[in-house]
Amino acid sequence: MPELPEVEHARVFVEEHGLGRAIAAAVDRDTYVCRPHAPGEIDDALRGRTLTSAHRRGKTMWFQTDGGDGPVLGLHLGMAGRMVADVPEAPNRWDRFALEFEDGGRLALRDKRRLGRAVLNPDLCDLGPDAAEIGRDAFRRRVGRGAAPLKARLMDQSVIAGVGNLLADETLWQARLSPLRPAGDLSDAELDGLRKTLRLCTRRAIRKGGVHTGEVIVDRGRGQRCPRCKVEMQRAVVGGRTTFFCPAEQT
DNA sequence: AGCATTGTTTCACA
DNA sequence: TTGTGAAACAATGC
Numbered sequence: 001m002p003e004l005p006e007v008e009h010a011r012v013f014v015e016e017h018g019l020g021r022a023i024a025a026a027v028d029r030d031t032y033v034c035r036p037h038a039p040g041e042i043d044d045a046l047r048g049r050t051l052t053s054a055h056r057r058g059k060t061m062w063f064q065t066d067g068g069d070g071p072v073l074g075l076h077l078g079m080a081g082r083m084v085a086d087v088p089e090a091p092n093r094w095d096r097f098a099l100e101f102e103d104g105g106r107l108a109l110r111d112k113r114r115l116g117r118a119v120l121n122p123d124l125c126d127l128g129p130d131a132a133e134i135g136r137d138a139f140r141r142r143v144g145r146g147a148a149p150l151k152a153r154l155m156d157q158s159v160i161a162g163v164g165n166l167l168a169d170e171t172l173w174q175a176r177l178s179p180l181r182p183a184g185d186l187s188d189a190e191l192d193g194l195r196k197t198l199r200l201c202t203r204r205a206i207r208k209g210g211v212h213t214g215e216v217i218v219d220r221g222r223g224q225r226c227p228r229c230k231v232e233m234q235r236a237v238v239g240g241r242t243t244f245f246c247p248a249e250q251t
Numbered sequence: 252a253g254c255a256t257t258g259t260t261t262c263a264c265a
Numbered sequence: 266t267t268g269t270g271a272a273a274c275a276a277t278g279c
Contacts, residue, residue, distance in 0.1 A: 002257065002258080003257055003258090006257080059258075059259095076258085076259085077258085078258055078259080079256070079257065079258045079259090080256085080257080080258090113256085113258090115258060115259075116258090117258095117259085155258095157258090157259080164257050164258070165256090165257055165258085166257050167257080210257090211257065212257075241256090241257090241258095242255080242256085
């Protein structure tokens with residue numbers, strides 16, 4: 001599920017359900033999700049504190065405690081994570097990390113695939129600017145270089161942060177650009193158009209509730225045709241991920 | 252059984 | 266040293 005739009009929803013969710021509640025305990029038993037922390041480390045750091053602000057860059061979220069004076073909690077939803085709060089069925093076997101509040105409530109990272117992440121004081125140095133916020137010049141400079149295929153460049157979180165497999169396909173289809181083009185070959189005009197399209201697709205996905213609401217994303221699969229020109233969509237592996245694009249329009 | 256998966260990290264290689 | 270691509274990671278669903 002989670003690409004930038006889903007993570008933004010998760011951030012708002014924590015903002016609404018997590019801020020201002022005194023933390024009684026952090027459930028940090030999953031040593032894979034909480035790596036490199038040992039069990040109890042995150043609990044020790046957060047117990048008795050309160051989340052005071054919720055932030056996001058790309059797909060990474062972080063939360064300040066005690067007005068910025070306390071440790072920072074970083075969360076990543078991985079491939080299949082989502083945030084749940086105070087639900088009747090909780091706790092759940094797929095809750096990989098959780099905050100238990102003194103009011104009896106609970107906020108959890110529920111993640112079947114277990115590729116999510118909870119860490120103290122996350123390092124954001126290797127993250128590029130947020131894909132929905134990056135300016136024209138920085139976008140030209142960071143995206144418009146290198147020999148890697150354009151789609152791989154868009155999904156490189158150190159170049160820009162937040163674009164995943166589906167958002168990349170949707171954006172490139174909307175922008176009529178081939179995912180296979182070497183990123184460094186794009187003109188400034190093409191890069192500017194791509195940036196605007198990316199911002200549009202991202203914000204629309206946030207508004208509509210997720211990246212799966214995209215126009216070309218809806219029916220990924222065999223024999224799917226381009227919604228615009230009706231040519232059969234082509235399947236390929238780009239940047240290590242399954243990719244669908246219109247061979248007629250995306251050049 | 253086998254394969255794919257909306258993400259990230261690590262490793263090999265040029 | 267840097268850029269690129271493939272495999273590994275964990276677990277589930279088709």
